[in-house]
Amino acid sequence: MSWLLRSVTTSSKKGGEAFLMNELYLMVTITERARARQFLALFAKYNVTVTLSTLGAGTARSELLDYFGLEKTEKVVTFSVVTRSAWRAVKGAMQRELSIDVPGTGIAFIIPLSSIGGKKPLAFLTDGQDFEAGEESALKDTKYELLVVIANQGHTELIMDAAREEQAGGGTVLHAKGTGMEKAEKFLGFSLVNEKEMVFIVVKTATKNRIMRAIMDKAGLHSKAQSIVFSLPVTGTAGMRLLELAGDETDGD
Numbered sequence: 001m002s003w004l005l006r007s008v009t010t011s012s013k014k015g016g017e018a019f020l021m022n023e024l025y026l027m028v029t030i031t032e033r034a035r036a037r038q039f040l041a042l043f044a045k046y047n048v049t050v051t052l053s054t055l056g057a058g059t060a061r062s063e064l065l066d067y068f069g070l071e072k073t074e075k076v077v078t079f080s081v082v083t084r085s086a087w088r089a090v091k092g093a094m095q096r097e098l099s100i101d102v103p104g105t106g107i108a109f110i111i112p113l114s115s116i117g118g119k120k121p122l123a124f125l126t127d128g129q130d131f132e133a134g135e136e137s138a139l140k141d142t143k144y145e146l147l148v149v150i151a152n153q154g155h156t157e158l159i160m161d162a163a164r165e166e167q168a169g170g171g172t173v174l175h176a177k178g179t180g181m182e183k184a185e186k187f188l189g190f191s192l193v194n195e196k197e198m199v200f201i202v203v204k205t206a207t208k209n210r211i212m213r214a215i216m217d218k219a220g221l222h223s224k225a226q227s228i229v230f231s232l233p234v235t236g237t238a239g240m241r242l243l244e245l246a247g248d249e250t251d252g253d
Helices: 033-045 062-068 084-097 119-125 156-164 181-188 205-219 241-250
Strands: 024-032 051-057 074-083 106-112 144-152 172-179 195-204 228-234
Touching (some): 051 195, 084 106, 106 228, 119 181, 119 228, 144 205, 195 205, 205 228
Antiparallel strands (some): 144 195
């Protein structure tokens, strides 16, 4: 049976052992494509080795670029799961070694995780980082959460079909390249391909666990999609009217 590891208010148990995720975050970095390898190499020095990278483009106005003496270039957006201690170490290293505080070098930020689907994916995503059970943190209750699904390319419909069975709305797909995927053999018992898709689905918090379990059951590690799923808190939304109406119809079930 699929199970969820929670980072706030409650924690799932298996074999009597509780797993608390009071200090796990999704770290997002945005930098020029030419410097992406430098950032990935620095992350690896601090055991942040499982990353998903995708291309993006800057939208700064030309006069702003001229002011800073910059050129409009392709960007690389990188996603990694980090502990608070890993973030502090990586942040300091980015400031010292890569001068991230210099305008135009890049930006980095973290978002707290609220839950993750399974003990093995947790171990895979945080291998080498100091992660220990601790006091649960209090996180403001949110009406919505963002599900992030990492899966093999070409299986988006399998994921979305599973999510829609539990009243999820649409999703947004990013193509990404994974690093550190060879480590999956150690934790998951099989290797993962580097070419990935990241599926973002905003769901009502009340239905989040059902949707995550559906994805894990029907498009999880045992399937061709080999999906890993976790959730992030959403503190404000717009354009969610259809999801609100769908929720009103099912809240009484």
